[in-house]
Structures are given as structure tokens and as C-alpha cells.
Amino acid sequence: MTLGEPHIHHESVDSTNALAKQLAEEGATHGTTVTADEQTAGRGRQGRQWIAPPGESLLMSVIVRPMVPRLQLAPLAAGLAVADVCEELAGVQPKVKWPNDVLIDGRKVAGILLEARPDPELERSWMVIGIGLNTSLDVDALPEELRERAVSLNLPPETDVLGPLLERLEERLSADPEETIAAWRTRDALHGRDVEWQDGSGLARGIDDEGNLLVLSCGGGIRTLRAGEVHLKPA
Ligand code: BTN
DSSP states (O other), X not given: OOOSOSEEEEEXXXXXXXXXXXXXXXXXXXXXEEEEEEESSOBOGGGOBOOOOTTSSEEEEEEESSOOSSGGGHHHHHHHHHHHHHHHHHOOOOEEETTTEEXXXXXEEEEEEEEEEOOSSGGGOEEEEEEEEOSSOXXXXXXXXXXXXXXXXXXXXXXOOHHHHHHHHHHHHTSOHHHHHHHHHHTBSSTXXXXXXXXXXXXXXXEOTTSOEEEEETTSSEEEEOSSOOEEOXX
């Protein structure tokens, strides 16, 4: 599984994920990687925008085809790969917030958007893994609402982040499910914390063997969250 070839770079593009998806639809091969210095319509999870000042973060999307067999673990594996590379290049100890935000001291250093085209015939399926990693972001220059929540690796601008990241992604995507789950549990940012989601709240109790988030709900039962997003409950 070699990721990063061919590599298509744009100074400016609407969204590396949108372009990678279009290329995948048109038959681009496994490993095709799109990067950009700037995105004019960067996409986040849950239909949000992803805002990143030009040249201060790694903006990349890679095509994986066929899609990995256990799709639900792919976001967790991608989060682990990003955490690995942060540790390797910046000496930090990131945590992951289910399903795949990467945090340093509770602040977000990277966001991951995974978009998949499943197909009953596995060979025809693909997924695009899009990663925005704050490599040398000037956090103080961000809009106020983002400033409190973002953090940067503060790497020298010439640092090769893409190469090591793609290597870590390859390793994590091809790992055994048990290994992914065990590694993810060691970085779990939410375990034992009060969380809330669209229609509930409770105490996060880690992930199950399928990668779902387990939450001890206020009523006493365990809820299994399979998708969506949770937030730490304000103190
Ligand atoms: C999130 O909401 O946390 C996910 C953000 C993902 C952003 C990255 S930046 C590169 C790629 N292209 C996009 O349009 N989005 C992803």
C-alpha cells in the first residue's frame, strides 16, 4: 500500500478533498495525493467549513482504493497516524478525541475528514482521507472563536511533514483491528470525562472493539455512539 504517488500540488484549490473525490470518481489510482497551500472552500466534518491561513498547515487528501474492509476503523487509524507524526516531528504527546480530532493539551492540532464511496464489489470502492494539520499556524492571528481551541506544532516551515505522515498512514491503515483499538485507547482524550452530544449526555467510557464510543448515560445505561460528534461538557 504505497501512498503519495502521484502527488498533485496546487497553490490554491477549493478543497483538496473535493478534488481528490473528483479524481477518484474519474479512476485515479490508489495512493494519489492532493495537497494545497491554500483552500478557498475547505471542508470540515458535519458540513462545517475548515479555515486555515495559507501556508501555515498541511492540507492534504489521499485516495485509498479499494476502501479498507473495516471502514469504521479507518477514521481512528487516520487519527492515530496524525498523532504518531506529531509525536515524531514535534516531540508532543497528542490525544485523540473520538472519532478523530487530534488534540494537544485539549486544543485541536488537526482535523480529519474521511469520505468514502462503498460498493458491493469491494474492488470498485474508494475512500478519501483529508487531513488539515496545523504545522506552523500563527494561532494569535486566528479569528477569536478559533483562537482558544487551536494549537500548532510550530515546526520550521521547511519540515517534510507529508512524507512521514503518509508512512504512518500506511502503517496504521494496514494494522490489525485489535492493534488499532488498543493504540487508540492509549490516546483517548475523552475517557472518564463528561460529554454531551446532539440528544444526550453522559460519562465517556472508551471505545468498544468496533470503534464505537461507549457512554454511561445519566439514566445509568450504556449508550453506544456509532457516528456523529461529542463535546466535552462545559464545567
Ligand atoms: C474537521 O472538521 O475536523 C475535519 C477537517 C478536515 C480538513 C481537511 S484540510 C484538507 C482536506 N480538505 C478539505 O476540504 N478538508 C480536509
